[in-house]
Amino acid sequence: MRKSVRNNSEKSGEKLRAAGLRPTRQRVALANLLFARGNRHLTAESLRAEAAEAGIEVSLATVYNTLHQFTGAGLLRQVAVDASRFYFDTNTGAHQHFYDEDGATLIDIPGDSIAVAGVPNPPNGMEVERVDVVVRIRRA
Amino acid sequence: MRKSVRNNSEKSGEKLRAAGLRPTRQRVALANLLFARGNRHLTAESLRAEAAEAGIEVSLATVYNTLHQFTGAGLLRQVAVDASRFYFDTNTGAHQHFYDEDGATLIDIPGDSIAVAGVPNPPNGMEVERVDVVVRIRRA
DNA sequence: CGTCTGATTTAGAACAATTCTAAACTGTTG
DNA sequence: CAACAGTTTAGAATTGTTCTAAATCAGACG
Numbered sequence: 001m002r003k004s005v006r007n008n009s010e011k012s013g014e015k016l017r018a019a020g021l022r023p024t025r026q027r028v029a030l031a032n033l034l035f036a037r038g039n040r041h042l043t044a045e046s047l048r049a050e051a052a053e054a055g056i057e058v059s060l061a062t063v064y065n066t067l068h069q070f071t072g073a074g075l076l077r078q079v080a081v082d083a084s085r086f087y088f089d090t091n092t093g094a095h096q097h098f099y100d101e102d103g104a105t106l107i108d109i110p111g112d113s114i115a116v117a118g119v120p121n122p123p124n125g126m127e128v129e130r131v132d133v134v135v136r137i138r139r140a
Numbered sequence: 141m142r143k144s145v146r147n148n149s150e151k152s153g154e155k156l157r158a159a160g161l162r163p164t165r166q167r168v169a170l171a172n173l174l175f176a177r178g179n180r181h182l183t184a185e186s187l188r189a190e191a192a193e194a195g196i197e198v199s200l201a202t203v204y205n206t207l208h209q210f211t212g213a214g215l216l217r218q219v220a221v222d223a224s225r226f227y228f229d230t231n232t233g234a235h236q237h238f239y240d241e242d243g244a245t246l247i248d249i250p251g252d253s254i255a256v257a258g259v260p261n262p263p264n265g266m267e268v269e270r271v272d273v274v275v276r277i278r279r280a
Numbered sequence: 281c282g283t284c285t286g287a288t289t290t291a292g293a294a295c296a297a298t299t300c301t302a303a304a305c306t307g308t309t310g
Numbered sequence: 311c312a313a314c315a316g317t318t319t320a321g322a323a324t325t326g327t328t329c330t331a332a333a334t335c336a337g338a339c340g
Contacts, residue, residue, distance in 0.1 A: 281340105282339105282340095283338100283339085283340085284337105284338085284339085285337095285338090285339105286335105286336095286337100287334105287335085287336080287337100288333105288334080288335070288336090289332105289333080289334070289335085290330105290331100290332085290333075290334085291330100291331105291332095291333105292329100292330090292331105293328105293329080293330080293331105294327105294328080294329070294330090295326105295327080295328070295329085296326090296327085296328095297324105297325085297326090297327100298323105298324080298325080299322105299323080299325090300321100300322080300323065300324080301319105301320100301321090301322080301323090302319100302320105302321105302322105303318105303319085303320100304317100304318080304319075304320105305316105305317080305318070305319090306315105306316085306317070306318090307314105307315095307316080307317090308313105308314090308315090308316095309312105309313090309314090309315105310311105310312095310313090
């Protein structure tokens with residue numbers, strides 16, 4: 001057990017270094033939480049709560065900083081589904097989302113299942129950065 | 141001119157009544173602004189600014205209330221593209237959007253140009269409410 | 281190893297967008 | 311035209327996020 005924790009931290013450290021971020025205690029701890037399990041969707045508050053539960057004390061400002069730095073480094077992706085908060089996704093590959101408006105939860109849709117056809121050319125001087133699909137669902 | 145203004149207000153009044161909303165001075169004025177021209181994208185602040193320019197005094201709270209009531213009544217639709225504010229769209233039909241992240245502007249994509257195929261079945265007990273496509277663009 | 285330096289973290293203040301509250305007002309109904 | 315429920319309002323409150331200035335830390339260097 002202890003060994004695998006150390007391995008995770010080492011892996012996170014390398015990951016951060018590769019991204020050009022100094023592997024500080026806080027960043028490594030958050031990276032461990034973020035990337036240990038599979039794909040995750042979270043908000044600043046939820047990550048902070050999770051960190052607190054795991055006995056890691058980080059200020060909210062650091063959680064925000066880290067989330068933004070990770071996003072800038074391509075380790076995370078922001079998902080816009082709800083104007084009231086930012087969601088972050090540890091899955092940075094091509095994929096889409098279900099968004100459950102009742103529970104305010106996101107569910108991944110694998111990148112190869114949805115196909116979007118007929119996207120018009122963007123206005124002059126603009127280029128397409130990404131095509132986001134959000135399938136809004138609710139209790140039937 | 142005066143005649144057409146009266147017509148607009150009468151039309152707005154009927155529209156509101158049909159939606160089950162009492163056609164008050166403020167709601168009629170905002171509806172006129174919203175639906176007089178073609179499709180529009182706006183935020184609470186931008187609508188309020190526009191109202192102020194047109195000499196209509198409405199409190200910000202009323203702008204928010206109205207926007208939400210209109211949305212509830214199906215007269216407007218909310219577009220989630222940016223976690224930092226709510227956008228509203230006067231076009232409630234099926235269509236999609238370009239979102240220019242530099243300028244924070246929305247551009248309509250007609251409903252019949254984009255086709256989304258392969259949406260998986262939603263989880264049990266859930267139904268698809270809507271499929272939103274946002275094409276994020278930026279200066280090339 | 282201590283020391284230094286710039287990067288990072290922090291608590292708390294500041295901010296922006298939105299929502300709430302309680303009182304004043306207004307549209308409709310009888 | 312009185313009465314009541316629905317609506318509006320100013321301003322306070324709340325929420326989520328960003329900023330600030332001071333304290334702390336990671337890594338380099340002697």
